Amino acid sequence: MSHLGEWEVVIGLEIHTQLSTQSKIFSGASTKFGAEPNTQACAIDLGMPGVLPVVNKEVYRKAVTFGLGIGAEINKRSVFDRKNYFYPDLPKGYQITQLESPIVMGGHVEIVLDDGTSKVINVTRAHLEEDAGKSLHENYHNQTGIDLNRAGTPLLEIVSEPEMRSAEEAVAYARYIHQLVTYLGVSDGNMSQGSLRCDANVSIRKHGQQELGTRTETKNVNSFRFLEAAINFEVERQIGILESGGRVIQETRLYDAVKNETRSMRSKETATDYRYFPEPDLLPIVIDDAYIDAVRAEMPELPAQRAVRFVEQYQLSEVDAALLSSNLDLANYFEEVTAICGDPKPASNWIRVELLGLLNRDDIEISESPLPSAQLGKLIQRILDDTISGKIGKQVFEALWQGVARDVDDYIAHEGLKQVSDSGELEAIVDKVIADNPAQVEQFRAGKTKLMGFFVGQIMKETQGKANPKQVNALVSSRLND
């Protein structure tokens, strides 16, 4: 970005990931998404007098799993704190979080950028906390609705060092964290449902300057595209301010996706504003080495390990293995297709070229693919066993994608797409095409062998693409070379 000139961009991300547990962090209330408002907040989530929170064991097991996944130090005695503030969607008047002694300390991840270079980003900490409720401003004319279902939903807040130097790096880091938490089964990673939200801390400074510039924090960005846009907007805004002699105010901002801009929300609070103190109703989480070892023993396969396995087990190229293992759902899809069709090579090709092409075009996640892995597996199988040609295969693929076809075999039978492999039938067609085109036959025999393509094309036309191409080639050359 040449327009940056003398300015260097500095970004640190705070990523809130919702831990995929059945129940809340301190109560037995359900965390299921999509319930009627205010039907899933119990007395504990609401902080009613006389109730006591109890830590959900699954929550810290997932936090430890994540910590091990980034090579962090696991704090064997982590402490909950109260962060006091008033907000309509925070019924207790405080949020339970971890300030001084978070469960995960340090760790790092390695991101790969578009130009193929990689960079290590250090993680400062990851701490457990509860989510607040939600204020609903739409559909309530001149009023605000409050839905407390999310209150007490378990979150792991992952805080990075301010080590990213561009929106591209920040997005690569956020994508990596997303990939990691989904692979580890720590979070479902569903961003449209709020399972992964980024706060982007952005500042700029002159190249070579040691101290950091004043930052702004843009809150609750829930897509990678918005994250990139919000950071780029903020960088431009700050450059504009500094170059016209002003100064950046440290504040919390909101990203407006419709206008593609960030707007001031409130001036930045400091820790003292929150009057933190240790949560008196909860004991610290105390774990030992045996516990950490047990969690480590159950760690699922990580993306990089899966890529290595794909190379070894399926003989994929490293590039293809990296792509197919980049997303848990995609990796599972590839293995399902391969298991059905029995050949990893065409499975990889069809998924990378055809399927990912359409998913990208229509901006659909693999988990929402209209084409189930079982059908793609069967489609490839039918090409491999010569029931249909590759060309017809593309047609069936389209039909499956459009929802016109549901079952590969039914569709092939119903549309009469079965390849003509009967050699008697094919021979008759070949002879007819040769008889119909005496001029081309003469030219071919006179040395214009390029005309082979013409004959094959004519035969394909006669059979509506259903002829077996290998057989056609063999038949035509034996006839013409007589």
Ligand code: ADP
């Ligand atoms: P707070 O908890 O008040 O938001 P922290 O010091 O914990 O502040 O930092 C939060 C995030 O902001 C971290 O990811 C950190 O890397 C990042 N950060 C801190 N200072 C800057 C800065 N000057 N520019 C960009 N990011 C920063």
Ligand code: MG
């Ligand atoms: Mg913050």
